[in-house]
Amino acid sequence: MPDSSALYQQLSSDHIAALGRLARAYEADPEKRRDLLQDIHFGLWRSFEHFDGRCSLRTWIYRVAHNIAATHVSRQLRGKSIRLVSLDEAESIPHPSASYTTVDRQQSLERLFMLVQQLEPIDRQVIVCYLEELDAAAIAEITGLSAPNVATKVHRIKNILARRFHEGGQHGD
Amino acid sequence: MATNLPPDDLQKAWQGQDTEAVKLSIEELRAKAQRYSNKVRFLNLITYFGYAVMAGVYVWLMWHPRGMAAALPNVARVSMSLVVAGICYTVYKLRKQFSAMPVPGELLFAECLNFYRSQLARRRDYWRTMWWWAIAPIIPGFALGIIANAINFPDRRRFHAMSIFVLLVFFYRAWNGFHRTADGLQRKIDNLDRMANHS
Numbered sequence: 001m002p003d004s005s006a007l008y009q010q011l012s013s014d015h016i017a018a019l020g021r022l023a024r025a026y027e028a029d030p031e032k033r034r035d036l037l038q039d040i041h042f043g044l045w046r047s048f049e050h051f052d053g054r055c056s057l058r059t060w061i062y063r064v065a066h067n068i069a070a071t072h073v074s075r076q077l078r079g080k081s082i083r084l085v086s087l088d089e090a091e092s093i094p095h096p097s098a099s100y101t102t103v104d105r106q107q108s109l110e111r112l113f114m115l116v117q118q119l120e121p122i123d124r125q126v127i128v129c130y131l132e133e134l135d136a137a138a139i140a141e142i143t144g145l146s147a148p149n150v151a152t153k154v155h156r157i158k159n160i161l162a163r164r165f166h167e168g169g170q171h172g173d
Numbered sequence: 174m175a176t177n178l179p180p181d182d183l184q185k186a187w188q189g190q191d192t193e194a195v196k197l198s199i200e201e202l203r204a205k206a207q208r209y210s211n212k213v214r215f216l217n218l219i220t221y222f223g224y225a226v227m228a229g230v231y232v233w234l235m236w237h238p239r240g241m242a243a244a245l246p247n248v249a250r251v252s253m254s255l256v257v258a259g260i261c262y263t264v265y266k267l268r269k270q271f272s273a274m275p276v277p278g279e280l281l282f283a284e285c286l287n288f289y290r291s292q293l294a295r296r297r298d299y300w301r302t303m304w305w306w307a308i309a310p311i312i313p314g315f316a317l318g319i320i321a322n323a324i325n326f327p328d329r330r331r332f333h334a335m336s337i338f339v340l341l342v343f344f345y346r347a348w349n350g351f352h353r354t355a356d357g358l359q360r361k362i363d364n365l366d367r368m369a370n371h372s
Contacts, residue, residue, distance in 0.1 A: 005199045013194070020192025037195045038205070045202045046278040064281045067288040071276065074292065086364075105186050112183060122368065125285050131187040144284025145368065161183055 004048035011044070011061070018132060019065055025116045025128045026069035027076075036072050043068040055141060062129065062142045070121035087123045087156045090115065091163075108165055115164065126153045217272050221264060228260045241322045241329075252318035259310030266306035271299050290365050297358035303351045308344060315340065 019040055027033040047064045051057075077084070116127055122143060129139040136150045143150070197205070231253045234242065242249035280288065319340075323333040 005202075008199070008202070011196065016194050016196055017192055020194060021187065021190060024190075024192060034193065034195070037193060038197065041195060041197050042202060042205045042209070043276075043281050045197075046206070047281040050279045050282065060282050063283065063285060063288075066285045067276075067281055067283065070285065070289050071292060108183065109186055109190060112187065121289055122286060122365065131184050133184055133188070142285060144286035149368065165183060 004045050004051075007048040007051055007057075008041075008045045010057070015058075015061055019061070021132070022062075022065050022069060022128055024113065025124060026073055028113070028117055032076075036069060039072065040065045040068050059138065059141050062134075066121075066125045066128075066142065070125070073121055073124075084120045085118055086120050087126075087153055087160070090119060090123075091156060091160055111164070112161075115160070123153065126150065127157050130154055130157050213274060217268075220267065220272075224260055224264050224267075228257045231257050231260075241326055242318070245321055245325055248321040249318065252314045252321065254314070255317060256311050256314030259312075259314060262310040263307050286365060286369055290362060293358050293362050293365070297355050297362065300351045300358065301355035304344075304348050308347055312344075 020037065023033050023037040023040060027036045044061060044064050047060070051060060055063075073084075112131075116124055119127065122145070125143050126139055126145070129142060134142070136147055136154060139145070139154070140147045140150045145153070235250045235253045238246050238249045276292075280291070283291070319333060319336055323330070326333075
């Protein structure tokens with residue numbers, strides 16, 4: 001039986017940073033985000049007891065982290081009237097980009113977070129994995145979606161990002 | 174000049190952001206495991222304690238009947254025994270199927286789609302069956318009490334009719350509310366299944 005503590009100690013600084021970014025995609029409030037991040041680390045430690053090399057460590061880490069974060073989102077939304085949207089719906093939601101002629105990197109990131117945080121968990125997982133530059137096969141392995149399905153979603157994500165973050169520039173030129 | 178970021182730069186901006194570097198020590202993880210286990214146990218205890226108080230009130234009323242129940246103490250005892258039995262059944266179902274529990278470690282690493290679906294399915298089953306294990310078991314006790322009072326106190330017909338009406342409205346609203354919640358969760362599951370089957 002693998003030693004969960006030994007595996008947990010093997011988490012590299014890249015993994016740690018990715019987990020921090022993932023937590024930000026799922027929780028806007030800094031206090032709750034800190035708790036979520038601790039829950040993710042705790043969940044990883046618990047899960048490593050069952051790690052048997054059936055997938056890469058990275059895939060394992062992403063799966064566990066996304067599952068815990070998705071559970072967190074579900075709990076936060078219970079009893080509230082906030083409705084998350086799918087990628088299809090996100091494409092048609094009007095956005096304020098046309099009014100921006102100049103957007104700095106930080107503002108772009110903030111708007112990116114606003115987009116990501118309104119998505120349903122599965123679509124949020126795909127977009128976060130895309131932003132982490134994971135390929136379609138890796139995203140499929142993490143999410144359980146088929147590779148063609150992932151490719152369709154990634155295509156939609158690129159369209160949404162290009163429209164929201166590049167159209168404003170074209171209007172402003 | 175506009176400086177909106179194209180998607181490739183967004184990936185770099187995303188990966189370059191400052192984030193909180195959290196890594197817990199093994200001692201902290203073990204302490205968290207203990208706190209987590211205590212919290213789950215506490216949540217379950219609070220729930221069972223609430224039901225125990227409810228059952229306790231009815232047991233007390235069995236031996237200290239009030240109002241109309243005082244005029245029919247034996248019927249009142251049978252009626253309240255049935256309510257207590259119903260509460261016990263509810264606690265049994267809760268403990269067996271729906272108690273607060275941590276997600277088992279062996280489920281955490283499931284593919285995200287399957288994991289999310291299983292969580293939604295568990296909640297859907299909870300709401301879909303709730304009326305049968307939380308409300309229905311106490312109906313026989315209440316029904317016996319109301320029927321016995323209606324037969325023995327015909328001059329209070331209006332009061333009995335109002336009681337029955339209020340209870341029926343409560344049961345109907347509960348049924349409706351639970352099933353609406355379950356249906357909402359089922360729609361999410363259906364969307365996930367469509368997503369999984371799309372290729």
